[in-house]
Amino acid sequence: MVSxxxxxxxxxxxxxxxxxxxxxxxxxxxxxxxxxxxxxxxxTKIFNLQIELGELVMKAFPLPGASLLxxxxxxxxxxxxxxxxxxxxxxxxxxxxxxxxxKDDINYDDFLxxxxxxxxxxxxxxxxxxxxxxxxxxxxxxEFFHFAGHESTSVLIMxxxxxxxxxxxxxxxxxxxxxxxxxxxxxxxxxxxxxxxVNMILLETLRLxxxxxxxxxxxxxxxxxGNITLPxxxxxxxxxxxxxxxxxxxxxxxxxxxxxxxxxGVSSAPNGKFGYFPFGYGPRVCMGQxxxxxxxxxxxxxxxxLFTFDISPSYAHAPYLVxxxxxxxxxxVILRKL
Numbered sequence: 001m002v003s004x005x006x007x008x009x010x011x012x013x014x015x016x017x018x019x020x021x022x023x024x025x026x027x028x029x030x031x032x033x034x035x036x037x038x039x040x041x042x043x044t045k046i047f048n049l050q051i052e053l054g055e056l057v058m059k060a061f062p063l064p065g066a067s068l069l070x071x072x073x074x075x076x077x078x079x080x081x082x083x084x085x086x087x088x089x090x091x092x093x094x095x096x097x098x099x100x101x102x103k104d105d106i107n108y109d110d111f112l113x114x115x116x117x118x119x120x121x122x123x124x125x126x127x128x129x130x131x132x133x134x135x136x137x138x139x140x141x142x143e144f145f146h147f148a149g150h151e152s153t154s155v156l157i158m159x160x161x162x163x164x165x166x167x168x169x170x171x172x173x174x175x176x177x178x179x180x181x182x183x184x185x186x187x188x189x190x191x192x193x194x195x196x197x198v199n200m201i202l203l204e205t206l207r208l209x210x211x212x213x214x215x216x217x218x219x220x221x222x223x224x225x226g227n228i229t230l231p232x233x234x235x236x237x238x239x240x241x242x243x244x245x246x247x248x249x250x251x252x253x254x255x256x257x258x259x260x261x262x263x264x265g266v267s268s269a270p271n272g273k274f275g276y277f278p279f280g281y282g283p284r285v286c287m288g289q290x291x292x293x294x295x296x297x298x299x300x301x302x303x304x305x306l307f308t309f310d311i312s313p314s315y316a317h318a319p320y321l322v323x324x325x326x327x328x329x330x331x332x333v334i335l336r337k338l
Contacts, residue, residue, distance in 0.1 A: 019331040054323035152211035159209040200259035206278035249275035
């Protein structure tokens, strides 16, 4: 993808690029490899189906029992769910067969390999043979990893580049840090940990444009919240987007892009312990958050070493919710070679 950008820019001097369509391919490929060792072509069917399913879910009629009606949308959602599960089950079955045939000769370091090896070890060493995960549970874990990791990483990189295209001073600071720390090479893990300014930019991007704008949690036991008593079974909707822009928590510039607020880390940035949770909080926190942050750092490190980004005149700032917070009319930037 980067080679394609370089070729187009070298031929034309500059290039208007819609970040979203390009970043979808980038993150789909890397996530497919990290999830199950497969490439983009093998994983694209799962991603496309999950995107379609997410859009249908967001458009579903919010009435109790509506999902049980035999409507065209409901039938399609069930069909998609079956297709996704079948595709993932095929990948898992092939991997189990390969692991059985290879014995101990191959170590799989992708998500599926680690999950299956841990599961098989637990079954083998545990006195209770039911301790291991069932095929159904493995499928569910893989479904969630694909779904959560794909769009959340794409939108994080997209919004970060949009914000840097508007705030060229921060783009320059990030580029200078990348040059000093990495110096034109492919970044390794230690390099990524040293990118403090890039990390601040990503944290601020997640504050202003969190992938998940709302978290729903069900209360398991009667809970007292201030003067309100909430019985078990009640669902709480936690509005991440509004909390992330609350001036009592983030001060007078809550709606402004200011990565400097994270210069001393996440814990000291908000006024209060629970003011920042772009990936959720507690035991249900998104398990792919570290992967998303690392991938975003790699992407910014590679892009900013090669190109400058300016906001395009055709860009219209209109965040809207599909499953994640996306750009309704595209994320157009002007790309130039350094």
